Amino acid sequence: MTPAGTPCRPFHALRPLFTADEIRARVHAMADTLAAGLPDDELRCVALLNGSFIFAADLARALADRDVHLVIDFMTPASYGGETTSSGSVTLKHDLSLPVDGRDVLLVDDILDTGRTLQTVCRLLQERGAASVRTCVLLDKPSRRRVPVTADLAGFVIDDVFVVGYGLDCGGRYRHLPYLAALPPDLAPDAPAAAGESRPDPACQPR
Numbered sequence: 001m002t003p004a005g006t007p008c009r010p011f012h013a014l015r016p017l018f019t020a021d022e023i024r025a026r027v028h029a030m031a032d033t034l035a036a037g038l039p040d041d042e043l044r045c046v047a048l049l050n051g052s053f054i055f056a057a058d059l060a061r062a063l064a065d066r067d068v069h070l071v072i073d074f075m076t077p078a079s080y081g082g083e084t085t086s087s088g089s090v091t092l093k094h095d096l097s098l099p100v101d102g103r104d105v106l107l108v109d110d111i112l113d114t115g116r117t118l119q120t121v122c123r124l125l126q127e128r129g130a131a132s133v134r135t136c137v138l139l140d141k142p143s144r145r146r147v148p149v150t151a152d153l154a155g156f157v158i159d160d161v162f163v164v165g166y167g168l169d170c171g172g173r174y175r176h177l178p179y180l181a182a183l184p185p186d187l188a189p190d191a192p193a194a195a196g197e198s199r200p201d202p203a204c205q206p207r
C-alpha cells in the first residue's frame with residue numbers, strides 16, 4: 001500500500017495498440033496453431049526473461065487447455081550496443097536450469113526487434129544439442145531487423161513503435177499493464193533529448 005502522503009507516480013497517457021481481449025484471443029489462436037504442429041513428446045519451453053513472462057505464462061496455460069503440457073525453463077539475455085554500434089551483442093545474465101540436448105524446444109520471447117537476441121539464443125540451443133528449435137514471439141517489428149531472423153510464429157506484426165505492457169517495460173515500468181501500448185515518441189528510449197536536457201524519462205535507457 002502506498003504510505004499516506006506519498007504521491008503515486010502518474011502513468012503517462014498511452015496509446016493502446018492491442019486490448020487485453022485482443023491479446024487473449026490472439027494467444028489462444030497461437031496455441032491452436034502450435035498445438036496442431038507440436039511433437040506429442042514432452043516439449044521444452046525456453047522463455048526469455050524478463051519481457052516474455054506474462055506472454056509465456058498465458059501461452060503455456062492456453063496450450064495446457066489443448067492438452068500440450070510444457071516443461072518450462074527460463075533464460076535471461078542481455079543486449080549490448082545497438083543502432084550506434086556496429087555489432088550489438090547478446091550475452092546471458094541467467095542461464096537455463098535444465099539441459100536441452102535431444103529436446104524439442106519452443107523458444108518464447110516478447111518481441112522480435114533487431115533479431116539479435118533470437119538469433120543468438122537459437123544458435124546457443126542448437127550448439128547445446130536441441131533436437132529442434134521452434135520460435136514464437138508475441139510481437140514482431142520487421143522494420144527494425146538487423147540480422148536475418150524470422151519467427152516461426154508471431155502474434156502481431158507492428159510498426160517501429162516502442163511498446164510497453166503485458167510484460168514489456170521501459171525502465172521496469174508498465175510491465176503489469178494488461179494491454180499493449182505504444183509509448184509516445186518523446187518518451188520512447190530512442191527519443192533525442194533536447195540540448196542541455198535530460199531524457200524525458202531517465203529510467204528509459206536506449207536499447
Ligand code: IMP
Pocket residue numbers: 051079109110111112113114115116117118161162163164168169170207
Ligand atoms: P532484439 O535482440 O533487438 O530483437 O531485441 C529483443 C529485445 O529487446 C526484446 O526481447 C525486448 O526485451 C527488447 N525490446 C525491443 N523492442 C522493444 C519494445 O518496443 N518494448 C520493450 N522492449 C523491447
Ligand code: MG
Pocket residue numbers: 048049050051052109110111
Ligand atoms: Mg526481451
